[in-house]
Amino acid sequence: MMSDKIEDTGEKGHTATTGYVLVLSDVIAQAEYLASSILHHAEEKEQGETLRIALSGGSTPKRLYELLGSSEYADRMPWHKIHLFFGDERMVPHTDSDSNFHMVKESLLAHIDIPFRNVHPMPVLDDPVKAAEIYQAELQAIYGSDTLQAGKPLFDIVLLGLGGDGHTASLFPGTPVLEEKDKWVSWSQPSDAPHKRMTLTYPAIASSRFVMFVVSGENKAQIIREVRDENKPYPSAAIKTEGELHWILDRAAGGE
Numbered sequence: 212m213m214s215d216k217i218e219d220t221g222e223k224g225h226t227a228t229t230g231y232v233l234v235l236s237d238v239i240a241q242a243e244y245l246a247s248s249i250l251h252h253a254e255e256k257e258q259g260e261t262l263r264i265a266l267s268g269g270s271t272p273k274r275l276y277e278l279l280g281s282s283e284y285a286d287r288m289p290w291h292k293i294h295l296f297f298g299d300e301r302m303v304p305h306t307d308s309d310s311n312f313h314m315v316k317e318s319l320l321a322h323i324d325i326p327f328r329n330v331h332p333m334p335v336l337d338d339p340v341k342a343a344e345i346y347q348a349e350l351q352a353i354y355g356s357d358t359l360q361a362g363k364p365l366f367d368i369v370l371l372g373l374g375g376d377g378h379t380a381s382l383f384p385g386t387p388v389l390e391e392k393d394k395w396v397s398w399s400q401p402s403d404a405p406h407k408r409m410t411l412t413y414p415a416i417a418s419s420r421f422v423m424f425v426v427s428g429e430n431k432a433q434i435i436r437e438v439r440d441e442n443k444p445y446p447s448a449a450i451k452t453e454g455e456l457h458w459i460l461d462r463a464a465g466g467e
């Protein structure tokens with residue numbers, strides 16, 4: 212169905228359709244692979260450097276976060292070197308069960324010893340424009356510039372999920388945020404999602420060393436085929452990175 216490698220054309224960066232694909236046996240192997248990969252990238256960082264990860268929400272990454280928060284990983288991870296950001300958020304209180312921050316808190320943050328200043332939830336305000344501006348300003352302060360520069364990625368790793376409608380982060384079909392070329396963070400009101408959303412934009416996601424789509428389950432097999440192989444114009448198909456893009460799939464989603 213899909214190639215697991217691309218030819219080295221000399222061009223820099225990957226798109227959703229040119230990235231590498233790794234199909235693992237099941238969701239446990241998928242979480243193991245991702246956790247050890249994150250550990251490896253964190254250990255590679257020199258003293259004083261940080262690993263910046265944008266976390267995905269929804270249900271799929273929960274197993275990974277639980278593993279990172281388990282005794283197998285929690286004490287081995289150099290949390291002081293790791294900064295956790297969010298790829299998207301639902302505009303509900305952080306205590307709400309629909310909140311991505313809430314899911315990450317329950318599955319990971321409550322179980323690890325990470326400095327408070329290393330965790331960067333998206334703010335939730337009545338005014339989504341203001342909330343997006345605040346998060347963008349936080350990212351810019353950490354990045355050290357208000358302009359994204361090629362060769363200086365904002366994130367080391369961006370984890371992304373894939374919705375059945377082809378959305379990723381909160382880049383939903385038919386929403387104006389898909390046209391955003393300048394802002395790093397924006398918001399939208401998807402027609403068939405109950406809450407307003409805040410999301411990293413395409414340019415912010417593209418400023419990354421690695422984008423990792425993490426997708427599992429038979430119910431995602433069809434949409435993966437459409438995005439990867441059939442080039443259908445879903446929001447997830449337009450994801451790019453100046454670094455590498457990896458699809459980390461379980462067999463149910465990725466096939467043989």
Ligand SMILES: O=C1O[C@H](COP(=O)(O)O)[C@@H](O)[C@H](O)[C@H]1O
Pocket residue numbers: 267268269270271272298299300301311371372373374375378379380381
């Ligand atoms: O709404 C969202 O959906 C996608 C996919 O979620 P999943 O439950 O199918 O894994 C997710 O990546 C995104 O962060 C989330 O807010």
